[in-house]
Amino acid sequence: MRNFLADKVVELAPSGIRKFFDIVSEMPDAISLGVGEPDFDTPWHVREEGIYSLKKGRTFYTSNSGLMPLREEIGRYLKRRIHTGYDPSKEVLITVGGSEAIDLALRAMLNPGDEVLIPEPSYVSYLPCALLADGKPVVIELQEKNQFKLTREELLAAITPKTKVLILPFPNNPTGAVMDREELLALTDVLIEKDVFVLSDEIYSELSYHGEHTSIASLPGMRERTLVINGFSKAYAMTGWRLGYAAGPAFLIEQMTKIHQYTIMCAPTNSQYAAIEAMKNGDRDIEEMRESYDQRRRYLLRRFEEMGLPCFEPHGAFYCFPNIKRFGMTSEEFANRFLKEEKVAVVPGTAFGGSGEGFLRVSYAYSLDSLREALDRLERFVKRLDQEQQA
Amino acid sequence: MREKILTILEKNARITARDLAILLGETEEAVSAEIAAMEKEKVIGGYHTLINWDKTGTDKVTALIEVKVTPQRGMGFDSIAGQIYNYPEVQAVYLMSGAFDFTVILEGKTMREVAQFVADKLSPMEAVLSTSTHFVLKKYKDHGTVLAEEAKDERMLVMP
Numbered sequence: 001m002r003n004f005l006a007d008k009v010v011e012l013a014p015s016g017i018r019k020f021f022d023i024v025s026e027m028p029d030a031i032s033l034g035v036g037e038p039d040f041d042t043p044w045h046v047r048e049e050g051i052y053s054l055k056k057g058r059t060f061y062t063s064n065s066g067l068m069p070l071r072e073e074i075g076r077y078l079k080r081r082i083h084t085g086y087d088p089s090k091e092v093l094i095t096v097g098g099s100e101a102i103d104l105a106l107r108a109m110l111n112p113g114d115e116v117l118i119p120e121p122s123y124v125s126y127l128p129c130a131l132l133a134d135g136k137p138v139v140i141e142l143q144e145k146n147q148f149k150l151t152r153e154e155l156l157a158a159i160t161p162k163t164k165v166l167i168l169p170f171p172n173n174p175t176g177a178v179m180d181r182e183e184l185l186a187l188t189d190v191l192i193e194k195d196v197f198v199l200s201d202e203i204y205s206e207l208s209y210h211g212e213h214t215s216i217a218s219l220p221g222m223r224e225r226t227l228v229i230n231g232f233s234k235a236y237a238m239t240g241w242r243l244g245y246a247a248g249p250a251f252l253i254e255q256m257t258k259i260h261q262y263t264i265m266c267a268p269t270n271s272q273y274a275a276i277e278a279m280k281n282g283d284r285d286i287e288e289m290r291e292s293y294d295q296r297r298r299y300l301l302r303r304f305e306e307m308g309l310p311c312f313e314p315h316g317a318f319y320c321f322p323n324i325k326r327f328g329m330t331s332e333e334f335a336n337r338f339l340k341e342e343k344v345a346v347v348p349g350t351a352f353g354g355s356g357e358g359f360l361r362v363s364y365a366y367s368l369d370s371l372r373e374a375l376d377r378l379e380r381f382v383k384r385l386d387q388e389q390q391a
Numbered sequence: 392m393r394e395k396i397l398t399i400l401e402k403n404a405r406i407t408a409r410d411l412a413i414l415l416g417e418t419e420e421a422v423s424a425e426i427a428a429m430e431k432e433k434v435i436g437g438y439h440t441l442i443n444w445d446k447t448g449t450d451k452v453t454a455l456i457e458v459k460v461t462p463q464r465g466m467g468f469d470s471i472a473g474q475i476y477n478y479p480e481v482q483a484v485y486l487m488s489g490a491f492d493f494t495v496i497l498e499g500k501t502m503r504e505v506a507q508f509v510a511d512k513l514s515p516m517e518a519v520l521s522t523s524t525h526f527v528l529k530k531y532k533d534h535g536t537v538l539a540e541e542a543k544d545e546r547m548l549v550m551p
Binding site (some may be wrong): 015034036039123124138295351378 | 395412413548
């Protein structure tokens with residue numbers, strides 16, 4: 001039998017997190033600080049709306065772009081939250097999670113060899129999606145000393161004549177870094193001058209703890225060269241509903257819609273109805289969840305401080321990214337040993353790119369009691385490592 | 392800060408001032424002072440335990456009684472309410488809008504005990520016109536907490 005598989009898929013490295021997941025799943029009594037989704041249930045009024053849509057028999061396809069009332073709500077939401085207007089009929093596309101939007105955008109934009117700038121550490125799917133779209137990923141290794149924000153210098157150094165797209169993943173998974181208005185403004189003239197398009201993955205936008213989230217699309221000259229990617233998973237605790245969206249210039253949305261039409265048809269209908277309710281009446285839910293995450297964020301930072309684990313202050317998402325370099329282990333060694341000895345799962349920073357070496361991703365999407373237990377174990381573990389090193 | 396302290400305490404009265412201070416990014420002294428002030432002002436009325444008595448061997452009956460009254464000269468709703476709520480078996484008294492005046496929540500050991508309270512104490516009160524007693528058959532949720540369910544984290548342990 002000949003090889004029936006495509007080289008570019010076979011050559012794709014499996015997600016680093018997968019390996020770790022396999023180890024964890026063999027330890028049924030392990031507790032975890034490793035999840036990447038909210039611990040809240042979807043607010044009941046939103047679930048009710050989803051259930052109601054099923055009861056009403058709304059079990060058909062929607063238009064490829066998604067329900068018009070939902071696109072209109074998204075238009076209003078973006079106006080209200082990022083102060084940028086989008087035409088719901090031509091500039092908004094409903095997708096199966098933010099992840100589909102990333103894939104569609106890269107496939108719609110890249111010709112073979114086009115370069116995509118990917119700041120790392122970051123979410124695991126940018127690089128594989130760029131490769132699958134025949135693009136050439138160019139990694140920018142973000143620095144702890146810059147609080148894992150993308151600087152103008154780093155951007156300039158990475159741009160070549162072949163650079164077409166910059167992925168801008170803030171608030172960031174796994175670091176929790178946020179880029180504020182000034183820091184984004186430092187990039188925009190470079191992007192305009194070098195004629196680079198931005199995929200701004202703002203899935204964690206509602207989880208910003210130091211003032212309002214700024215989208216690069218709202219800055220002068222950027223709307224026409226930015227695709228805003230967002231969704232319902234993080235803001236409304238709706239991960240399993242698989243619903244996201246992209247908003248951007250019509251020329252791109254039109255081509256993305258074509259791919260979406262041929263591969264997906266449309267996003268799940270009942271999720272779309274539930275999402276309308278979320279957008280209309282969910283602002284208070286967001287507020288309450290944000291306050292709760294913010295409290296736990298402070299709790300984690302304090303505990304790290306007390307156990308002498310250096311960690312810059314993350315301003316967004318629900319992750320902390322402590323530095324473990326002083327123990328002389330790789331992230332993976334640390335995570336494996338911690339799991340084995342204390343039965344707590346944390347994700348090695350390297351799962352999110354090489355520049356995550358020496359760091360751990362610790363999620364705080366857990367109840368305070370669970371966090372306390374896990375952090376007590378971490379403290380014990382860190383003390384033991386310190387004693388070993390002194391001996 | 393008050394509202395945030397209260398929101399947390401309402402769900403977890405046992406949290407320490409130290410933890411509260413960490414969660415809210417305040418000093419422990421400031422949080423303690425604020426709590427003390429709220430206790431003094433009776434903003435915080437007490438710290439109670441939410442007990443699911445159904446899960447114990449203790450017999451308990453809860454009744455919700457609708458009470459109609461006629462306020463009399465020199466004796467407004469407040470003083471009638473006082474007459475009712477001073478009985479220790481009365482758990483709650485609310486003045487209501489609508490078809491009746493007070494909701495009285497009563498706890499007793501048996502239905503007979505509750506019935507006796509209504510017959511001997513509540514109904515004979517001069518201001519009381521009529522009562523209607525409803526017994527609670529099952530408590531599903533109390534004080535914002537679902538009593539039956541055990542919450543289980545069904546998320547995958549590790550996800551990007």
